[in-house]
Amino acid sequence: xxxxxxxxxxxxxxxxxxxxxxxxxxxxxxxxxxxxxxxxxxxxxxxxxxxxxxxxxxxxxxxxxxxxxxxxxxxxxxxxxxxxxxxxxxxxxxxxxxxxxxxxxxxxxxxxxxxxxxxxxxxxxxxxxxxxxxxxxxxxxxxxxxxxxxxxxxxxxxxxxxxxxxxxxxxxxxxxxxxxxxxxxxxxxxxxxxxxxxxxxxxxxxxxxxxxxxxxxxxxxxxxxxxxxxxxxxxxxxxxxxxxxxxxxxxxxxxxxxxxxxxxxxxxxxxxxxxxxxxxxxxxxxxxxxxxxxxxxxxxxxxxxxxxxxxxxxxxxxxxxxxxxxxxxxxxxxxxxxxxxxxxxxxxxxxxxxxxxxxxxxxxxxxxxxxxxxxxxxxxxxxxxxxxxxxxxxxxxxxxxxxxxxxxxxxxxxx
Numbered sequence: 001x002x003x004x005x006x007x008x009x010x011x012x013x014x015x016x017x018x019x020x021x022x023x024x025x026x027x028x029x030x031x032x033x034x035x036x037x038x039x040x041x042x043x044x045x046x047x048x049x050x051x052x053x054x055x056x057x058x059x060x061x062x063x064x065x066x067x068x069x070x071x072x073x074x075x076x077x078x079x080x081x082x083x084x085x086x087x088x089x090x091x092x093x094x095x096x097x098x099x100x101x102x103x104x105x106x107x108x109x110x111x112x113x114x115x116x117x118x119x120x121x122x123x124x125x126x127x128x129x130x131x132x133x134x135x136x137x138x139x140x141x142x143x144x145x146x147x148x149x150x151x152x153x154x155x156x157x158x159x160x161x162x163x164x165x166x167x168x169x170x171x172x173x174x175x176x177x178x179x180x181x182x183x184x185x186x187x188x189x190x191x192x193x194x195x196x197x198x199x200x201x202x203x204x205x206x207x208x209x210x211x212x213x214x215x216x217x218x219x220x221x222x223x224x225x226x227x228x229x230x231x232x233x234x235x236x237x238x239x240x241x242x243x244x245x246x247x248x249x250x251x252x253x254x255x256x257x258x259x260x261x262x263x264x265x266x267x268x269x270x271x272x273x274x275x276x277x278x279x280x281x282x283x284x285x286x287x288x289x290x291x292x293x294x295x296x297x298x299x300x301x302x303x304x305x306x307x308x309x310x311x312x313x314x315x316x317x318x319x320x321x322x323x324x325x326x327x328x329x330x331x332x333x334x335x336x337x338x339x340x341x342x343x344x345x346x347x348x349x350x351x352x353x354x355x356x357x358x359x360x361x362x363x364x365x366x367x368x369x370x371x372x373x374x375x376x377x378x379x380x381x382x383x384x385x386x387x388x389x390x391x392x393x394x395x396x397x398x399x400x401x402x403x404x405x406x407x408x409x410x411x412x413x414x415x
Contacts, residue, residue, distance in 0.1 A: 008051035011084040020215045021045045024208045025052060031133075033115070033141040033157060037212040038363065039344075039370015042142040043076050046111050051086070053138050054109045058089040060136075062129070063113035065094045067340035069314045073113075099128040106135040114339045115141035116148065116359060121156040121167050133160045144366055146207070148359035149401055151199055152190065161206045174199060182405065212370070219376045221369050225393075226270065228384045233261040251408040255388065259353060260288055262384035267352060268294060270382075274350075275302055279327045281346040285334055285364050287353045292331055295352070299329045306330075309337030317345060332364070339363040347375040352382055354392040356402040 003026070005012045014022050021041055024034060030053045036042045050059050061073045077090045093101060095117050110132055112118055118129035118141075133139045139160070147153040151174070158164045171177075176192035193199065212218065237243045237257050248254040275282065275298075286292060292310060299306050305325075307315050310333035317325050322345040330346060332338070338360040346368045355361050369377045383389050388407065395402040 003052070005052050007054060007056045008084065008086050010086055011048065011051045011080070014048060016083055017041075017044070017048065018215065020210055021048070024210065025049060027208050028052075029206065030138045031140070031161065031206070033143075033146065033161075033207040035143060035146045035207050035209040037210060037215065038144040038366020039218075039373070040144075040210060040212060040215045041371055042144070043073060043113075044080070046113075046140050046142055047076060047080050047088075049140055050088070050109055050111070051080075051084075055137070057137050058091065058108050059111065060105045060108040061090065061092040061111045061113055062095050062098055062132075063092055064117065064340035065096060066309055066314055066337050067113060068092045068094050070316065070341065072342070075319075095125060098132070099124040102128045102132040102135070105132065108136055110136040110139040112139065112141045114363075115143040115157075116145050116153065119153045119156050121159055126156045130156060130160055145359045145362050146209075148357075148362065148399075151193060151196075154199075154203060157206070158202065163202050212366075216371055218369065218371075218373060222376060222378045223381060224378060225381050225383055228263045228266045228270075228382070230384050230387045231261060231263045231265065234258060234263065234384070234387055237261055251405065255404045255408055258388045259392075260290070262353075262387045262389050264291070264294070267382055267384075268298060271295065271350070271352075272298055272302075274380075275299070275304065275329065278348075280348055281325055281328045281330070282348045282350065283330045283332060283343055283346040283368055284350045284352050285332050285338070285355075287334060287355065291352060292333065295329075295331055299331075304329050309333065309341060311336055316341065316343075332367070334360045334364060338367070341367055342370065342372075343367040344370060344372045347373065347377045348380070349377065350380045350382065354381070354383075354389055354396060354402075356392060356395075356404065358396055358399055358401050361396050 003012055018041065024045060025048055028049060034042055034045060036045065063073065073092050074090060077088050080086065081088060112129060118126050120126040121130065141157065155167050155170055158170060159166065164170050174193050174195060175190045176194060177188045178191040179186045180189040233243055237248060241248050241254060243257065243261065248257045284295060286295065296306055305328035307317060307328060307330040309316065325345050330343060334355045349368055365379065381393065383393050391407055392402045
């Protein structure tokens with residue numbers, strides 16, 4: 001039987017939703033976590049959730065800065081308003097300012113977009129999200145990667161939904177610790193869980209999870225590993241901890257140096273060859289500012305359209321121009337643009353350097369391969385063999401973050 005919304009009766013037919021989105025809405029409670037895969041329409045599902053459970057109070061969306069800048073939420077709301085002949089008051093704010101501004105929005109209906117940003121209950125951002133969830137009329141969490149690193153990523157969710165008081169309580173009741181030698185220090189580390197079925201049952205009580213394979217009939221996704229030999233600079237740096245008269249005398253600095261100097265020259269040459277004669281739209285994920293500058297110079301010399309998302313700029317083509325867009329390269333820095341943006345206009349994706357974060361990696365994969373993609377998506381994973389990049393890709397393949405500290409201690413002998 002069709003549900004009838006209290007305030008937005010015109011929207012009760014849910015005529016623009018897929019069946020799996022309708023089923024998700026029927027399963028949901030007023031406060032809920034939608035763990036829907038990238039590209040499965042979390043935004044439009046959340047707006048319908050708002051119309052179903054609100055009493056007309058304003059809608060606040062807390063989103064990554066990149067998504068606030070694009071205005072995607074406002075565009076979706078305009079579409080909903082026109083489709084159902086309703087009116088919705090919406091405001092979007094960046095997750096980065098939440099800690100300073102959350103008190104302004106008491107009594108609003110709140111959507112936390114890319115909710116994994118708020119997973120840490122002891123961070124400023126996590127604490128502010130918790131406070132706002134208590135001050136909201138209702139709240140919704142949206143993320144394709146709710147627990148990329150296991151149960152520790154779920155702590156703030158459990159607390160927000162009133163199942164536990166704090167992180168300490170969860171650890172005391174469920175976590176199994178073991179002391180790990182980290183250089184000269186002994187550090188307690190979670191190595192397992194007690195009564196995990198209780199955590200799972202509790203989690204399922206406030207969450208719906210749907211994968212892209214279950215929900216959408218998407219074209220193929222193809223992976224190709226592109227390998228390079230390590231550079232002379234890498235060999236020198238690994239052996240001497242010094243390069244170009246600069247000392248890499250701490251482990252974090254050394255690890256960053258090894259990542260950057262794995263083999264920039266051959267990667268750049270490959271990109272030049274790869275782009276020659278192409279008129280398709282290519283997306284490149286990178287880590288470092290200098291990588292961006294070098295790649296941008298290559299692309300500009302080839303007279304291609306350059307788009308970019310990083311800490312300094314956010315330029316992406318408008319959706320209305322996607323059908324006519326060609327001969328473009330979009331450069332995305334992981335931390336700034338691995339989540340919250342749509343890149344379905346591109347169907348060739350290069351991971352120029354791998355990220356340490358499995359969550360960022362999976363989010364990045366979902367930028368182009370999502371609802372609305374009509375072409376086969378080919379993903380090129382650049383790997384410099386026998387370097388730190390091999391270890392990073394191994395961790396990502398195992399659905400784990402790369403642990404730079406452990407790598408440094410075991411492979412490099414750095415304390």
